[in-house]
Amino acid sequence: MDKGYINVMEEMVATLVNFYMTGNEYQTFCKCKKCRNDMIALSLNNLPSHYVTTEEGRERIYDQLNTEENRMWINKRIINAIHIVGKYPKHDNTD
Numbered sequence: 001m002d003k004g005y006i007n008v009m010e011e012m013v014a015t016l017v018n019f020y021m022t023g024n025e026y027q028t029f030c031k032c033k034k035c036r037n038d039m040i041a042l043s044l045n046n047l048p049s050h051y052v053t054t055e056e057g058r059e060r061i062y063d064q065l066n067t068e069e070n071r072m073w074i075n076k077r078i079i080n081a082i083h084i085v086g087k088y089p090k091h092d093n094t095d
């Protein structure tokens with residue numbers, strides 16, 4: 001926790017986006033850094049932030065977010081973001 005505070009939702013979304021992008025389901029989607037970052041940013045704009053300042057808080061919030069019900073709506077927003085970025089990628093075509 002370098003900054004002294006962290007958005008647990010951001011950690012969770014970044015992990016999930018990277019996980020989805022390595023799976024079979026999204027193999028036709030662009031996996032460049034720019035697209036992944038756009039997917040993460042777009043998801044986070046549609047999800048509440050959950051900042052914490054301690055490792056204990058981080059674990060507690062992670063457990064709270066990691067329920068079946070919460071994972072369902074978080075995944076919904078992430079998958080929506082993956083499709084939007086996949087359809088309208090903003091990456092530089094030279095890479």
Ligand SMILES: [Zn+2]
Pocket residue numbers: 030031032033034035036089091
């Ligand atoms: Zn891309």
